[in-house]
Amino acid sequence: MSSIISTSGVTSTVKKRSTPLVEMEGISKIYQTGTIALQDVNLRIPEGEFVSFVGPSGCGKSTIFRLIAGLGDPTSGTMRLMGMDPADARKQSDISFVFQDATLLPWCKVIDNVTLPMELRKIPKQERIDKAMHVLEMVGLQDYAHALPRQLSGGMKMRVSIARALASEPKLLLMDEPFGALDEMTRQTLQDELLGIWQKDKKMTVLFVTHNVFEAVYLSTSIVVMSARPGKIAETISVPVPFPRNENFRTASEFSQIVGQVSDVLHH
Numbered sequence: 001m002s003s004i005i006s007t008s009g010v011t012s013t014v015k016k017r018s019t020p021l022v023e024m025e026g027i028s029k030i031y032q033t034g035t036i037a038l039q040d041v042n043l044r045i046p047e048g049e050f051v052s053f054v055g056p057s058g059c060g061k062s063t064i065f066r067l068i069a070g071l072g073d074p075t076s077g078t079m080r081l082m083g084m085d086p087a088d089a090r091k092q093s094d095i096s097f098v099f100q101d102a103t104l105l106p107w108c109k110v111i112d113n114v115t116l117p118m119e120l121r122k123i124p125k126q127e128r129i130d131k132a133m134h135v136l137e138m139v140g141l142q143d144y145a146h147a148l149p150r151q152l153s154g155g156m157k158m159r160v161s162i163a164r165a166l167a168s169e170p171k172l173l174l175m176d177e178p179f180g181a182l183d184e185m186t187r188q189t190l191q192d193e194l195l196g197i198w199q200k201d202k203k204m205t206v207l208f209v210t211h212n213v214f215e216a217v218y219l220s221t222s223i224v225v226m227s228a229r230p231g232k233i234a235e236t237i238s239v240p241v242p243f244p245r246n247e248n249f250r251t252a253s254e255f256s257q258i259v260g261q262v263s264d265v266l267h268h
């Protein structure tokens, strides 16, 4: 089991020898308003991990994602993606985003929503349709390719959003509270589907923001627990439980023990 990462000043063991997919060293971000969103963040995430970020509102989770995606620069510190300068890495490989709001274009059919980013990147029409149908099948929506978003439930809309993100075969998938607006049953179904997709493609790394500690423990190989004002990594907790995980894990003593461990760090 590879593990990650570090907390401010303390770097934990990285058993995997390959270049980390995401590497942050002494990253700070101060917005123009003077808010110190991140202070001295050190992070090393090997390829193929599923890492969740939890922490109080405003601790800088989305800021970390924005820096990785290139939506703004750090105030200080160094960052490398896939062992490269971030701008070069972003040109070479895809980084996809999924947000809490599925952000589908309401007047476009499901398939057109999924193919749109590929169209913008000038991928030939037949190729983008083939890829879109493939990812829609992965999320079980192949029969809804020609439906409009308003004909779908909240969970189905999120599946379309995930399919759209997967269509470009990203090396890195950033998910910012994707299941936050869904009911518990739908959320759990989508968690299992997402894990199934991630396991099929061992090279895709997923970074996942959630406020739900149970969700973080169920999904992740490691959990980055953050603290606020200023935003820092309080601790990184490994979840050394093999995949595939299923309902039995949710009721296992190991599960509640790790939930307790994460909650303890969150509340201190």
Ligand SMILES: Nc1ncnc2c1ncn2[C@@H]1O[C@H](COP(=O)(O)OP(=O)(O)OP(=O)(O)O)[C@@H](O)[C@H]1O
Binding pocket: 031, 032, 033, 035, 036, 037, 055, 056, 057, 058, 059, 060, 061, 062, 063, 064, 231
């Ligand atoms: N564009 C911005 N300009 C100024 N301050 C900002 C900006 N974006 C975020 N902040 C501030 O930076 C801090 C970190 O915000 P961020 O959105 O990264 O936190 P978060 O952990 O994702 O929060 P939440 O869990 O509520 O989504 C907050 O205090 C926020 O108000």
